[in-house]
Amino acid sequence: MKNNFVFEPDLATKQIYISCEFNAPIEKVWKAFTEPDLIEKWLAPKPWRAETKIMDFTVGGIWLYAMVGPESQKHWTHVEFTAIEIGSVISSTNMFSDEDGNTGAGAPKSYTNTKFSSIDGNKTKVDVVKTFTDEATVKMFVEMGFKEGTIMGYNQLNELLASQ
Numbered sequence: 001m002k003n004n005f006v007f008e009p010d011l012a013t014k015q016i017y018i019s020c021e022f023n024a025p026i027e028k029v030w031k032a033f034t035e036p037d038l039i040e041k042w043l044a045p046k047p048w049r050a051e052t053k054i055m056d057f058t059v060g061g062i063w064l065y066a067m068v069g070p071e072s073q074k075h076w077t078h079v080e081f082t083a084i085e086i087g088s089v090i091s092s093t094n095m096f097s098d099e100d101g102n103t104g105a106g107a108p109k110s111y112t113n114t115k116f117s118s119i120d121g122n123k124t125k126v127d128v129v130k131t132f133t134d135e136a137t138v139k140m141f142v143e144m145g146f147k148e149g150t151i152m153g154y155n156q157l158n159e160l161l162a163s164q
Helices: 026-034 036-042 135-143 146-163
Strands: 006-010 015-022 049-055 062-068 074-085 089-097 109-119 123-132
Touching (some): 006 146, 015 146, 026 036, 026 109, 026 123, 026 146, 036 049, 036 062, 036 146, 123 135, 135 146
Antiparallel strands (some): 006 015, 049 062, 062 074, 074 089, 089 109, 109 123
16 A cells, blocks of 8 residues: 555554545545445445445434445444534444444444545545544454455545546
């Protein structure tokens, strides 16, 4: 991964910090993070794909999506948007769920804060802080290949941005 990619898990703070620069203006990167038809083109590491069932991109709204595997297996995630500053910040609460958005009691939960910054005129820096409720969930994300999946997704996002 190029573009100054950083992935730093920190068990003491129960966080994962991710940063990456994209060779596209902030408006294009913002759209790629907020419009379901664009998100679905880059989010899932191949051969997986993302599939949105519900997207209500408003504070208090939800995004219900699945990571769909090559054998049609689906892993659902329920995202509730807690803060949105158009063009600069998205904050959310995230939990694994079923296809109807129901989350199990005690299911791992994370809080994600994503900041978009314009750099060097036509580039965008994206900084993500994922905060978890416990160290075990941070370890689980690291061990399940979250870094590698993020790299693959961001590489696909770079390709998408270059093709627009």
